Every structure is written in C-alpha cells, then in structure tokens.
Amino acid sequence: MDEFQTLVDADERIEPRDAMPEAYRRTLIRQIAQHAHSEIIGMQPEGNWISRAPSLRRKAILMAKVQDEAGHGLYLYGAAETLGVDRAELLDLLHEGKQRYSSIFNYPTLTWADMGAIGWLVDGAAIVNQVPICRCSYGPYARAMVRICKEESFHQRQGFEILHTLSRGTAAQHAMAQDAVDRWWWPSLMMFGPPDDQSPNSAQSMAWRIKRFSNDDLRQKFVDMTVPQAEVLGLTLPDPQIRWNAERGHHDFGDIDWSEFFAVLNGNGPCNAVRLERRRRAHEEGAWVREAATAYADKHRRVSSTAGAA
Amino acid sequence: MSKRRDWPLWEVFIRSRRGLSHQHVGSLHAPDAAMALRNARDVYTRRSEGVSIWVVPAAAIVASSPDEKDAFFDPAADKAYRHPTFYDVPAEVQHL
Ligand SMILES: [Fe+2]
Ligand SMILES: [Fe+2]
DSSP, X not given: OHHHHHHHHTTOOBOTTSOOOHHHHHHHHHHHHHHHHHHHHTHHXXXXXXXXXXXXXXXXXXXXXXXXXXXXXXXXXXXXXXTTOOHHHHHHHHHTTOSOOOGGGGSOOOSTHHHHHIIIIIHHHHHHHHGGGGGOSBHHHHHHHHHHHHHHHHHHHHHHHHHHHHHTSOHHHHHHHHXXXXXXXXXXXXXXXXXXXXXXXXXXXXXXXXXOSOHHHHHHHHHHHHHHHHHHHTOOOSOTTOEEETTTTEEEOOOOOHHHHHHIIIIISTTHHHHHHHHHHHHHHTHHXXXXXXXXXXXXXXXXXXXXXX | OOOOSSOOEEEEEEEOSTTXXXXXXXXXXXXXXXXXXXXXXXXXXXXXXXXXXXXXXXXXXXXXXXXXXXXXXXXXXXXXXXXXXXXXOOTTOOOO
C-alpha cells in the first residue's frame, strides 16, 4: 500500500488493476456512481422543456445538451465499472434510493427561463466542481472528466445566451429571467457541498487527491466568476450581502440556508419522489428493448456458429 | 438459464483523423458488435471526434498484470545503450 501512496503523492495516476486501499476503492465507487446518477437524473428537469422550447434552434440545442448528459452518465458508469462493480448494480442502488444524486435536480423547472438558469448556474457550478477532477488520482475517472468538461462549456454558454436574450426582451421576459435566477442561485451554491468544517470526508479525499480544493474554496471561486457575468446579463443575484472585499480579493456573500440543503438531501425536496419514480419507470419500460436486443444478438450468434460448422 | 444482468462490455478505440492510430477512449455495453459500433458513434463522436472506430469485446483483451510489472519489464531497464543519448559524441559533430 505504500507504493499506492507514493504514486499518489508523486501526482501519478492510479490505474484499475493497481493495488489500492479498500477505502479508496469504496470512496471512488460511491462518488463516481453518485456523479453518474446525477448526470442521468439531470436529464429530467431539462427534458421537461424540450417539447416547449420557443424555437427550433432552441429545441435542437436543448436536445443536444440532454443527450450530452446521457453520455456523461455513460462515461462515468464506465469509469466506476473499472473498480469492479457492475453498472446494473449501481442502477439498482439508485432505484432503491440507496445511492444519491445531486440535490440540485430535485428542484422543479417552472418556466423556459429555467433552462437558461440551469445552463448558466447549475452547469457553471458543475464545471467549477469538475475541472479539478480532470487531475484526480484515479485515471479512468480523470479521463472521463476531461471528456465531460469539454462538453460542459457549451452547456453553460447556451444557458447564458438564453438568459441574455430574455433579459433584453420584453419586461415580462426580463422578469421571467430574473425569477429563474432568484430560484436557482442558492441551490447552485449548495452544489459545492457543506461548509468545510462540516465536511468530514474532505480531508481524506484531499490526501488521496480525489479532491483538490475544499468545498468553500470552490464555492468562492464560483461566486467570483458569476458576479460580473450577472452584471453583463443585467440580472441581480438574490443576495444583498454580495460585495467585493478588496482585502480578501474575493466577493463576500450571505449565509446559505443549510437546513434546506439537508432537507432536500434527505428526500424532502419538491421533486425527489417524481425524479426517482420517473427513472424507475423509464428503466422498467425499457426492459423489453434490452431483452429483445439480447435475444436478437444470441440468435445471430447461434446462426453464425451453425453456419461456421457446416 | 443464467440471466445476464447487462449487455457485454466493449472497449472503444477511435482514430481521430487520418495519419493517427486508434486510441482508447472508453467503454460501453452493447448486445452485439453492430450495436456497439452505433452506440460508440453516438456517444464518442458526437462532435466529429473520429473518422474510424474499433470496438473490441473487453473479455477478449489480454493484459500484462501490474503485479508482475517489475519482473516483466525488467529486461529493458539495464539497456540504456538502446537510447541515442547513451553515446558520447564530440560537440563539433553535426547532423548525428
Ligand atoms: Fe453533465
Ligand atoms: Fe451539463
């Protein structure tokens, strides 16, 4: 195991068949699976608006984005499988509520402007979280994240563009954009996880170089990035305490309501039940497709092996 | 009859453009080779990342074991003379 920590400390990558501490393997499986679940559950809030997108251009873009999220799920389940679990097992754990996905997807998408706020804020926060994981100590996870991060930047820009357009539109459109930002701002800040002093596993993940920056540092980075962008959008972030602090070289911001975070995490968000129910149903209703494809493949293998023998 | 939980695993290799060799990009599950290829196209080349795809059943790959890496790769370790930098050449010699 010393060889493991030596590799990690030297900033080398750990590859699937290397010796690794059991706790490292378990932590990674849980984190990558939760990440994969978030990608596929995250298709729902936006999928909700595909049929109602305001133009063909917006519809094509939104479909491409939701399709990307399915791909992200696939890359991540693939990375998790290199640690010796089956994707089918991980899906069971999701469907049984035994593994989590990001709480952000338990909020509803009430208007078209939510597509803008999700792209700009939710994908934006995800990018800040994910870029450091491109250098995570576990090779397959890091490589999956490189692919994902490349695709995410389009997600954030298309969201920004939606809000920018609405913000400069009619008074009603501007109000719709502002309302979406008002609702998504605080949950987006919660995406970075609990404050450092309440995040017991962070130190170990940092030592293993799964994590490279603390939750609070990443959150601060996101706030600093986002404040000037909000100005360009002509929209207000719903926090009167946001102001530049020259001494710290960062923006100060108000306190996050962590009781809301833990309530949503524990299943009491507005959409927890709907999201999981829809995921289970989609899986069950797709069973016949998976079985038919398997039967077709088996039949062709039989036919070709018989033909080969003749 | 034993029931498989999931379709077999395939490893995906992509040639990103002419002149380069195929490179491993990831994996996917598919019932057969034709579906594996189609799915690989859909998930790994959505942004024109490739001009050619290989899919290989993961079970068909034979790999060296990391446990034997010292003994297995040892023979190359003490043969520095296989590298051009091993040789002393007078500084004035050019194009060598
Ligand atoms: Fe994603
Ligand atoms: Fe995204």
